[in-house]
Amino acid sequence: MTFMKSLLSAAAATALCAGAALAEPxxxxxxxxxxDKSFNEAAFTGAERWVEETGGSxxxxxxKSEAQREQALRRFAExxxxxxxxxxxxxxxxxxxxxxxxxxxxxxxxxxxxxxxxVRSVVFNEHEGSYLVGMMAxxxxxxxxxxxxxxxxIPLIRKFACGYVQGVxxxxxxxxxxxxxxxxxxxxxxxxxKGSELTKAQISQGADVVYAAAGGxxxxxxxxxxxEGILSIGVDSNQNYMHPxxxxxxxxxxxxxxxxxxxxxxxxxxxxxYVMGVANGGIDYALDEFNAPLVDDDxxxxxxGAKAEISNGTITVHDYMSDNTCPVE
Amino acid sequence: xxxxxxxxxxxxxxxxATPLLLTCLAGLFSERAGxxxxxxxxxxxxxxxxxxxxxxxTGSVWLGxxxxxxxSMALSALHGLASITFxxxxxxxxxxxxxxxxxLTVLIAQAWFHQGGRTPSLIGGARFEQITLPFALGxxxxxxxxxxxxxxxxxxxxxxxxxxxxxxxxxxxxxxALLCVPATSWxxxxxxxxxxxxxxxxxxxxxxxxxxxxxxxxFAAVAICGVLCGLAGAYLATALQAGFVREMSAGRGYIxxxxxxxxxxxxxxxxxxTLLFGLxxxxxxxxxxxxxxxxxxxxxxxxxxxYILTVVILAGFVGKxxxxxxxxxxxxxxx
Numbered sequence: 001m002t003f004m005k006s007l008l009s010a011a012a013a014t015a016l017c018a019g020a021a022l023a024e025p026x027x028x029x030x031x032x033x034x035x036d037k038s039f040n041e042a043a044f045t046g047a048e049r050w051v052e053e054t055g056g057s058x059x060x061x062x063x064k065s066e067a068q069r070e071q072a073l074r075r076f077a078e079x080x081x082x083x084x085x086x087x088x089x090x091x092x093x094x095x096x097x098x099x100x101x102x103x104x105x106x107x108x109x110x111x112x113x114x115x116x117x118x119v120r121s122v123v124f125n126e127h128e129g130s131y132l133v134g135m136m137a138x139x140x141x142x143x144x145x146x147x148x149x150x151x152x153x154i155p156l157i158r159k160f161a162c163g164y165v166q167g168v169x170x171x172x173x174x175x176x177x178x179x180x181x182x183x184x185x186x187x188x189x190x191x192x193x194k195g196s197e198l199t200k201a202q203i204s205q206g207a208d209v210v211y212a213a214a215g216g217x218x219x220x221x222x223x224x225x226x227x228e229g230i231l232s233i234g235v236d237s238n239q240n241y242m243h244p245x246x247x248x249x250x251x252x253x254x255x256x257x258x259x260x261x262x263x264x265x266x267x268x269x270x271x272x273x274y275v276m277g278v279a280n281g282g283i284d285y286a287l288d289e290f291n292a293p294l295v296d297d298d299x300x301x302x303x304x305g306a307k308a309e310i311s312n313g314t315i316t317v318h319d320y321m322s323d324n325t326c327p328v329e
Numbered sequence: 330x331x332x333x334x335x336x337x338x339x340x341x342x343x344x345x346a347t348p349l350l351l352t353c354l355a356g357l358f359s360e361r362a363g364x365x366x367x368x369x370x371x372x373x374x375x376x377x378x379x380x381x382x383x384x385x386x387t388g389s390v391w392l393g394x395x396x397x398x399x400x401s402m403a404l405s406a407l408h409g410l411a412s413i414t415f416x417x418x419x420x421x422x423x424x425x426x427x428x429x430x431x432x433l434t435v436l437i438a439q440a441w442f443h444q445g446g447r448t449p450s451l452i453g454g455a456r457f458e459q460i461t462l463p464f465a466l467g468x469x470x471x472x473x474x475x476x477x478x479x480x481x482x483x484x485x486x487x488x489x490x491x492x493x494x495x496x497x498x499x500x501x502x503x504x505x506a507l508l509c510v511p512a513t514s515w516x517x518x519x520x521x522x523x524x525x526x527x528x529x530x531x532x533x534x535x536x537x538x539x540x541x542x543x544x545x546x547x548f549a550a551v552a553i554c555g556v557l558c559g560l561a562g563a564y565l566a567t568a569l570q571a572g573f574v575r576e577m578s579a580g581r582g583y584i585x586x587x588x589x590x591x592x593x594x595x596x597x598x599x600x601x602x603t604l605l606f607g608l609x610x611x612x613x614x615x616x617x618x619x620x621x622x623x624x625x626x627x628x629x630x631x632x633x634x635x636y637i638l639t640v641v642i643l644a645g646f647v648g649k650x651x652x653x654x655x656x657x658x659x660x661x662x663x664x
Binding site: 033034035036037041180181183184187190191192193194196197198200201203204216219220223227229242 | 334337341344345435439444445446447450477479565569570571572574575576577579580610611614615628629632
């Protein structure tokens with residue numbers, strides 16, 4: 001019995017030591033890959049900022065297949081990494097199974113809600129940001145036709161599309177919005193060739209501004225838009241620099257802030273649902289030297305006005321995911 | 330659907346079918362010589378990366394093309410070594426090549442360019458330009474008229490529309506790919522080499538008896554396969570796109586394999602099959618849902634249709650698809 005006790009306490013001590021030594025945060029990138037110039041890259045930027053400011057270090061993994069999701073999560077949790085940050089809606093199901101097994105580990109999930117006492121779910125009001133860039137698209141369009149190209153056809157991307165259409169219609173009720181989704185499998189996040197073809201198809205239907213919410217596929221969209229001399233709108237990270245003067249703006253989703261906050265708070269992180277929107281700076285549109293000539297004062301005033309109105313609740317942008325319908329087409 | 334929309338869909342079809350066609354012909358050479366090749370996807374991907382990388386570093390798309398072909402041929406040589414010289418399992422070797430290419434391209438791209446498994450965007454001479462054929466409306470005419478090219482074409486007569494929209498304005502690799510079809514047909518059915526190549530895939534022992542090297546012919550077939558896959562990869566990265574993005578081949582190698590079965594391992598049929606698959610993709614991209622006789626057909630169905638058609642063909646509903654008889658089997662000389 002005494003032997004058992006000492007063994008157990010020894011084990012507990014080792015566990016504690018291990019926990020203390022290895023309590024570095026971990027970051028799991030979704031299938032899009034760390035440098036997708038978009039969503040995952042924003043997460044990486046946030047983590048890098050945390051490293052620069054604190055001198056800490058973090059563990060990371062880029063997923064290669066669906067099967068690795070649970071494995072990676074459990075590996076990090078077993079390893080004592082805390083908190084574990086993961087990007088992407090696709091972690092939802094896996095995390096709701098894994099989180100209860102590691103009650104002492106804090107998880108931060110970006111883009112999806114998991115109801116567990118040790119999970120912080122960060123969700124973004126993408127519809128608000130899409131609304132803003134939609135207004136700019138309608139303002140910049142000469143033909144009255146604008147396009148939307150989504151990645152994989154999931155409710156989240158429809159949320160982008162719906163917000164965008166609402167923004168376009170708010171400025172120009174007669175505008176036409178052509179909507180396309182790249183595909184229905186995760187390969188749709190990384191198919192720039194298809195992105196190009198969709199852009200060409202939309203251009204031939206009259207679109208002169210296209211908004212790409214499609215991960216790596218968006219690279220093809222922006223490229224073709226620049227080649228064909230129309231404007232494009234980037235997503236998640238600031239993509240204005242990719243084709244200076246050809247990218248109207250980018251819908252910024254401050255995933256970097258979400259990751260930075262999670263890593264800074266460390267194990268004391270607040271759990272529950274945390275919404276980042278226009279009101280608290282979690283969502284914005286990009287304005288820098290690359291797109292300044294495209295955004296005139298009129299347009300900027302319009303969008304900044306809308307930002308203020310969304311923040312104080314005068315404008316409510318419909319969220320597609322709240323009822324899976326969109327009031328406008 | 331008006332006439333111009335139809336032409337735009339056909340234009341898109343040609344762009345989408347070209348990589349499929351080149352890869353399909355690549356598979357045709359290899360499989361007709363008795364070497365199954367699952368690794369088409371990997372070779373295309375490797376070629377896409379190396380062509381983009383070389384084109385970026387030298388600023389010349391032609392050097393890029395050569396680098397892409399070289400990379401693809403290196404993987405072909407590996408496949409040949411494993412499956413011809415060492416008589417390994419051809420399917421496993423092909424799958425290994427796919428994994429190798431998928432991982433290696435991202436790894437090298439990250440080491441060279443530090444942009445997370447992609448190459449920087451190609452500009453100017455590092456990309457294949459669209460060729461405007463004589464008498465066709467091109468960017469120059471559009472500039473002179475002060476109108477976008479699409480508007481200018483819309484105003485032209487129907488013949489000029491077909492010529493300018495579909496036939497002209499493609500990159501040189503498209504025309505080359507189309508020329509490859511009669512060339513392949515001639516090589517396979519009209520030359521001594523072609524006869525031997527087909528015989529090696531049907532009955533290698535007979536070829537051996539005639540005093541022709543089975544190994545030599547098979548390696549030659551695999552090398553041609555490498556060249557064609559290299560062209561397909563370079564087309565993706567330097568003509569359709571301006572750079573390499575990881576996994577950018579996005580399963581086109583597998584669709585090409587399906588097209589090969591659909592075409593029953595024949596060159597002209599391969600052209601038909603790849604154009605059909607390209608058309609299905611183009612239609613799916615252009616229209617998010619299509620009404621056929623009042624029934625809405627979802628776009629997912631259009632995406633799946635190439636595979637469904639292949640299964641139908643394999644099941645023997647529309648003629649029987651008989652693969653080369655000695656396909657997949659390493660040749661062992663009798664003692």
